[in-house]
Amino acid sequence: MIITKKRVNSQILYTILEIGSNETIGKATVTENHHTVRIHTIYIKPEFRGRGYGEKLMKIILEDFGDRPIFLSTHYGGVRFFRKYGFKPEVERSSNHSTLIGMVREP
DSSP: OOOEEETTTTTEEEEETTTTTTTTEEEEEEEEEEOOOOEEEEEOGGGTTTTTTHEEEEHHHHHHHHSSSSEEEEEEHHHHHHHTTTEEEEEEEEEEEOEEEEEEEOO
């Protein structure tokens, strides 16, 4: 497994690649400004879930940005995962199609 990082302006794209095949296992998209960070996506392909790849992505993101508040939005199913890394629910947003939970991790 290799994790690559690519910066495009204020956005950082993390990609997990399988060694040998270079198949994309998962990815994350993060934006930063001077004072805060937002995780927009963190995704692991279903056939690779439960193997610690999401944990590896989160650890790298926290190493890179753990000195600033980090914000994200997730569905109810993701709350438990993010709580393991110190995120706390902040706001619940509902629309006709889904409910998102705003979460924050303070440094």
